[in-house]
Amino acid sequence: MPDITTLPIHSSVLDDQEGNEAIPSHPLGVKPTGNALLASWSLRDHIGTFQHLPDELLLELLEYLNGSDLLSLGRTCKAFYAFTRAEELWKTLFIGSPPDEFTWRGTWRSTYLNLPPSKVPVIDCSDLYSDVLYRPFNCAHISLEPYVTKIPTRNQIPRLPDLSPEEFHAQWADRPFILTEPVKAWPVFSDWSIGSLLSRHGKEKFRAEAVDWPLTTYRDYMADNADESPLYLFDRAFVSKMGLAVGPPESTPDAAYWPPACFAEDFFSVLGQDRPDHQWMIVGPERSGSKFHKDPNATSAWNAVLRGLKYWIMFPSGDKRPPPPGVFVSDDQSEVTSPLSIAEWLLNFHAEARRTPGCMEGVCGEGEIIHVPSGWWHLVVNLESSIALTQNFVPRAHITAALDFLANKPDQVSGFRKNVENPYENFVNGMRKAHPELLSQGLEELQKKADSKKRKWEEIVHGKSEQDEHTSGGFSFGFGDDSDVEVP
Structure with missing residues (x-):
């Protein structure tokens, strides 16, 4: 049965969702999972009991192996070779134990193993269908x-x-x-x-x-x-x-x-x-x-x-x-x-x-x-x-x-040195010395917000009187806090 990538396809199918550039072939020939629908067999059929595990779980298990074990497992079959080539596995190993001196070799695996390009084997894994392996490659090549x-x-x-x-x-x-x-x-x-x-x-x-x-x-x-x-x-x-x-x-x-x-x-x-x-x-x-x-x-x-x-x-x-x-x-x-x-x-x-x-x-x-x-x-x-x-x-x-x-x-709170024990108090004290009027305004606004939250909480717990309903302009579950911050 022909591979899906060899079938005639309308040009629009090759386009990005919002662009017009086709994604190049995966370096090992790995294809998205959907291609398996027209395939007669898959390399994944030959990994024994592991074929019953989802790809996500299989990669998660590989995270527990060291570099030597990943190399040994990768030598057992083409499917495991492809899975053990996942860059995130080698990036984690490198960052966990970085060498004092190294030469960047183009990939985390080659750098960790100190392999020049000529020593990296090119193995055909074109009969392996995995979104988990193909997705990072696809995302790295979409047109921005x-x-x-x-x-x-x-x-x-x-x-x-x-x-x-x-x-x-x-x-x-x-x-x-x-x-x-x-x-x-x-x-x-x-x-x-x-x-x-x-x-x-x-x-x-x-x-x-x-x-x-x-x-x-x-x-x-x-x-x-x-x-x-x-x-x-x-x-x-x-x-x-x-x-x-x-x-x-x-x-x-x-x-x-x-x-x-x-x-x-x-x-x-x-x-x-x-x-x-x-x-x-x-x-x-x-x-x-x-x-x-x-x-x-x-x-x-x-x-x-x-x-x-x-x-x-x-x-x-x-x-x-x-x-x-x-x-x-x-x-x-x-x-x-x-x-x-x-x-x-x-x-x-x-x-x-x-x-x-x-x-x-x-x-x-x-x-x-x-x-x-x-x-x-x-x-x-x-x-x-x-x-x-x-x-x-x-x-x-x-x-x-x-x-x-x-x-x-x-x-x-983030970015402060460990010996800074109370950033809020330090900020208040600094503002009190340098900008007392602005501090007073800020603390007054902060108190108003706190009072507003308290009133809304009481309304939720105890309800409103009919008079409150007519004078408040309606009920809202909002707590009025626009200052939430998440640190990258």
Whole structure:
């Protein structure tokens, strides 16, 4: 019986859900499960008792094996060879026991085993049908263009040349927007590239998710990997590692960059040396990025692109708003579940997301900077290899949100050093010394929110009187808290 991939198919069937590029063949020839419908046999029929296990469970069992055991099992048959080639297995082994020195070899398996390409066997597994093995490969090769172009007018993130602090506080503190001009004045904008960073800091180690690699090694990874979710360099200590001066050019000699004027006011600065992590350098290849999350500690953020292009899709949050399509949040907002990768989310939920009220989208290019308001859900993906700088801050419009988060969600507070025992108290004390009037306003608003929640709870438990019903304007189960934050 012919394989389904050899049958004549209308060209539209080969297209992506929203694009027009066909996915290349899997390097081992593995095919999606649906192809088995027209197949006379499958390699999976020859793995004994294990053929009765779902592919997901089979891979989960393989996670308990070490590298030697995976190699031994992979030699028993073609099916097990394909399953033991799953990159996530070898990535976990590598991260669990990273060697002091290594050469990136294009895949986690080859790097862990120190195998040059010429030593990696090419085995035909074209009679194996598995969505679990094919899905990561498929997601790593979908075209991003259909998802980031033709943005509906109603969804487009506003683009502005610049904003004054007064304009920001009056109209824009709760809205996403892209500024096109301020970053172009930064020395790092004209000076930084992958090449220039390598020449100065190539041997310096930077944090890329779960690994600390020299920048030269990460460059090799960027240039040659097939990961569904490529490692994202996201380093919080880059300023000290690179010896940068950061601050307004009029008061900071040799300043490398500085926040645009509309973002300069940052009330977390009252914490001094005790403030949480707030500055990051971000470097990543095409397809790297961050899945849906909210920024930590109810902060707002700006993200400036120095090289490359980034696609953003964002949603406001609130007690009456569900999370973005495909995202599931625990009752206390402390855990977020979403598809395994950005590409998988794009394939399955992007079309629905574009139709969802509140959706905002935009592409931030070189020399541009985007504003992410406190509490907004956002997903970002690099459309090209990119370099960016980002910083979290607390503007006056969100002082109450920061107070609320630090006071009422201490188990979700993040980024503080371990010796900082009471972030809320430290923030209140700092604000009391530097900005007593703004602190009073923030605490008063926080008390009003607490009183409102208490009244609504009493209404739920005890009901309303008829007079209350006529004077309150109707009943709502909302609790009015828009400051929930999930840390990526």
